[in-house]
Amino acid sequence: MKFSEITENIKIAFEAMRVNKLRSLLASLGVVIGISFVILMGWVLSGLDQALEDTFNIIGTDMLYIDKWDWAGGRNWKKIRQRKDITYDQATEFCEKIKNAELAIPNAREFGYKIKYKNEEFQGMSFIGTRWEHSMTPAGSTYIGRHFTQFEDDIGSNVIVLGYKVHQALLNEGDPLGQYVKIEGRKFLVIGVIKKQGTMLFDFVDNQCFMPIKAFQSVFGRSGRSVSVAIKAGSINSLDEVRAESEGLMRQIRNIKPGEENDFSINETKAFESTVEVLRLSVWSVGIGMTVLSFLVGIIGIMNIMFVSVTERTKEIGIRKAVGAKKRTIWMQFIIEAAILSFIGAVIAFIGCSVFVYLIATLLPKFVPETAFLSPILPYELLLIASFVSIFVGMLAGLVPAVRAANLDPVEALRREN
Amino acid sequence: MINTEEKNNGNTIIEIEHIAKIYQMGTEFVHAIRDITLKIYKNDYLAIMGPSGSGKSTLMNIIGCLDTPTKGKYLFKDMDVSEMTDNDLASIRNKEIGFVFQTFNLLARSSSLKNVELPLIYAGISKSVRDEMAMKALENVGLSDRVNHKPNELSGGQRQRVAVARALVTEPSIILADEPTGNLDTKTGLEIMNLFNELWKAGNTIILVTHEEEVANFAKRIIKLRDGLIENDSINHQQ
Numbered sequence: 084m085k086f087s088e089i090t091e092n093i094k095i096a097f098e099a100m101r102v103n104k105l106r107s108l109l110a111s112l113g114v115v116i117g118i119s120f121v122i123l124m125g126w127v128l129s130g131l132d133q134a135l136e137d138t139f140n141i142i143g144t145d146m147l148y149i150d151k152w153d154w155a156g157g158r159n160w161k162k163i164r165q166r167k168d169i170t171y172d173q174a175t176e177f178c179e180k181i182k183n184a185e186l187a188i189p190n191a192r193e194f195g196y197k198i199k200y201k202n203e204e205f206q207g208m209s210f211i212g213t214r215w216e217h218s219m220t221p222a223g224s225t226y227i228g229r230h231f232t233q234f235e236d237d238i239g240s241n242v243i244v245l246g247y248k249v250h251q252a253l254l255n256e257g258d259p260l261g262q263y264v265k266i267e268g269r270k271f272l273v274i275g276v277i278k279k280q281g282t283m284l285f286d287f288v289d290n291q292c293f294m295p296i297k298a299f300q301s302v303f304g305r306s307g308r309s310v311s312v313a314i315k316a317g318s319i320n321s322l323d324e325v326r327a328e329s330e331g332l333m334r335q336i337r338n339i340k341p342g343e344e345n346d347f348s349i350n351e352t353k354a355f356e357s358t359v360e361v362l363r364l365s366v367w368s369v370g371i372g373m374t375v376l377s378f379l380v381g382i383i384g385i386m387n388i389m390f391v392s393v394t395e396r397t398k399e400i401g402i403r404k405a406v407g408a409k410k411r412t413i414w415m416q417f418i419i420e421a422a423i424l425s426f427i428g429a430v431i432a433f434i435g436c437s438v439f440v441y442l443i444a445t446l447l448p449k450f451v452p453e454t455a456f457l458s459p460i461l462p463y464e465l466l467l468i469a470s471f472v473s474i475f476v477g478m479l480a481g482l483v484p485a486v487r488a489a490n491l492d493p494v495e496a497l498r499r500e501n
Numbered sequence: 502m503i504n505t506e507e508k509n510n511g512n513t514i515i516e517i518e519h520i521a522k523i524y525q526m527g528t529e530f531v532h533a534i535r536d537i538t539l540k541i542y543k544n545d546y547l548a549i550m551g552p553s554g555s556g557k558s559t560l561m562n563i564i565g566c567l568d569t570p571t572k573g574k575y576l577f578k579d580m581d582v583s584e585m586t587d588n589d590l591a592s593i594r595n596k597e598i599g600f601v602f603q604t605f606n607l608l609a610r611s612s613s614l615k616n617v618e619l620p621l622i623y624a625g626i627s628k629s630v631r632d633e634m635a636m637k638a639l640e641n642v643g644l645s646d647r648v649n650h651k652p653n654e655l656s657g658g659q660r661q662r663v664a665v666a667r668a669l670v671t672e673p674s675i676i677l678a679d680e681p682t683g684n685l686d687t688k689t690g691l692e693i694m695n696l697f698n699e700l701w702k703a704g705n706t707i708i709l710v711t712h713e714e715e716v717a718n719f720a721k722r723i724i725k726l727r728d729g730l731i732e733n734d735s736i737n738h739q740q
């Protein structure tokens with residue numbers, strides 16, 4: 084009984100809308116805009132989430148980075164700058180002594196130097212001297228060729244693994260393997276290219292080139308920079324344990340007295356969560372106000388059209404009541420009509436947004452590279468959310484008109500002319 | 502002369518005792534019905550007559566459970582209507598009562614078949630059974646060839662026959678017709694009255710409101726209303 088009532092009411096609703104196509108379309112305009120906001124907000128937020136996840140995957144959620152610098156940055160910048168460098172020897176000592184970590188390797192970084200290949204020259208990348216175990220961290224996987232071996236590492240071979248963008252810039256996608264590049268007048272053999280990893284939050288990684296730390300030192304010198312240590316805990320569960328051991332060990336190596344502050348930072352992926360949180364919050368605060376506003380307009384639009392519909396169809400309501408329609412049935416008829424009206428708005432919004440999102444995500448990053456995190460396809464969860472929200476909004480808007488229709492006195496209603 | 506107690510009680514469909522319907526218009530009270538007591542029996546064929554404003558439609562609406570009296574008692578098949586909820590009333594209208602109106606009151610955008618099916622939808626009957634029942638009802642009023650026509654594609658008489666089919670389709674205990682020939686010419690009106698006559702002969706109970714003597718003469722009992730009171734309730738000897 085209930086089911087046939089619902090299907091019947093859906094038919095009636097479509098019939099009513101077919102008669103008043105343009106009016107129905109205009110009525111749902113507010114919902115179209117409101118749902119569009121919901122969809123676009125969801126799209127940007129899910130893009131941010133994806134960017135965050137990608138970043139985690141590069142950095143590794145089980146990775147710790149001991150550094151003079153703090154990723155969260157900002158607040159104590161002056162104090163951090165005054166910290167003493169972490170020397171190569173301190174970093175090496177740390178890597179030798181740590182017990183609970185699966186892996187610990189020093190990373191020395193230099194930037195501001197040029198790399199040359201034939202007549203091409205590229206600047207703006209950084210060189211990183213590291214150990215062969217770097218190939219076992221998420222940031223070290225190659226998509227062309229290979230990383231350097233333990234042997235090459237031990238003897239300090241002049242071999243280099245290029246970052247994705249460096250490869251692009253120098254060789255324009257040409258085969259890099261076996262080619263020689265020049266850094267500070269020294270020849271390096273290209274043995275591999277690191278996978279493309281850059282994300283909005285972490286875009287410099289594609290501009291890094293890796294070489295054995297001994298080779299690095301023979302080019303750039305042994306001292307004069309702060310060396311960081313990359314630590315792979317092995318699993319997220321052992322992160323706390325490894326963090327505690329690392330802190331104690333580094334304090335000991337750097338001779339920090341009890342009660343004194345650390346003069347180094349232990350960085351991890353959590354630092355990025357707060358950055359994303361700020362972005363997420365700003366998207367919300369801009370979007371939510373406009374969404375609420377447009378839904379308000381949408382509700383008023385649909386409510387208004389539903390009142391018109393009830394007035395126009397008073398006679399029809401009278402007839403239906405005279406042949407046995409219950410209040411609940413009439414009520415449902417108008418609630419369903421309002422819900423469908425609103426849902427159609429959501430469908431229009433979804434189609435419109437799909438086109439918009441596809442165009443933006445494919446075209447905009449060409450001009451604004453920071454927007455590359457946006458996906459050209461809307462997540463299907465958004466379709467579900469938009470449907471539910473629109474149906475809810477429609478029912479809300481239809482509530483008062485539907486109650487009015489249900490409570491019409493049948494005798495009065497039948498007396499109407501139309 | 503007054504047709505009452507000679508009928509046995511098992512055949513009583515409607516029992517109305519001292520009902521009144523009072524409308525308030527601002528500070529004024531309009532007594533549409535003052536005090537009416539009436540019994541209607543199975544297979545009755547009753548015509549209600551009276552001048553305009555005498556309360557005929559109001560009485561019909563009360564009998565048809567579209568409206569409720571301000572005062573008095575109304576028993577429909579021994580059930581007290583004044584104690585019923587809106588849902589109960591809708592249910593009675595759906596199953597027990599078939600309305601025919603002066604202005605046909607068909608859904609303008611729906612076909613004859615859809616119009617006739619309407620009460621069956623609210624009775625929760627499945628589509629296939631509905632179709633069958635509605636087709637049969639349309640056949641009974643001689644419209645099997647107008648099933649897919651919309652009201653504006655039908656003549657007045659045909660529209661009224663669709664309305665009669667709609668009233669019949671649930672096999673109600675009683676058919677109420679408020680001036681069913683009021684919008685029809687004499688010839689078409691006669692056709693409709695012949696249809697009612699057949700329905701009555703088939704065992705239906707019919708109450709109709711009319712201004713016209715010729716129409717009233719089809720009935721076997723005639724009630725005359727004046728100012729919300731029954732002026733006369735008599736067997737129609739011309740029948």
Ligand SMILES: Nc1ncnc2c1ncn2[C@@H]1O[C@H](COP(=O)(O)OP(=O)(O)OP(=O)(O)O)[C@@H](O)[C@H]1O
Pocket residue numbers: 524525526531532533551552553554555556557558559560
């Ligand atoms: N909703 C209402 N509000 C106020 N007065 C009403 C209402 N409905 C009916 N009346 C009054 O009740 C009286 C009876 O009306 P009713 O419609 O029953 O008359 P009727 O006998 O059917 O007349 P007609 O032959 O013209 O159809 C009239 O005086 C009318 O004005």
Ligand SMILES: [Mg+2]
Pocket residue numbers: 557558559679
């Ligand atoms: Mg009347």
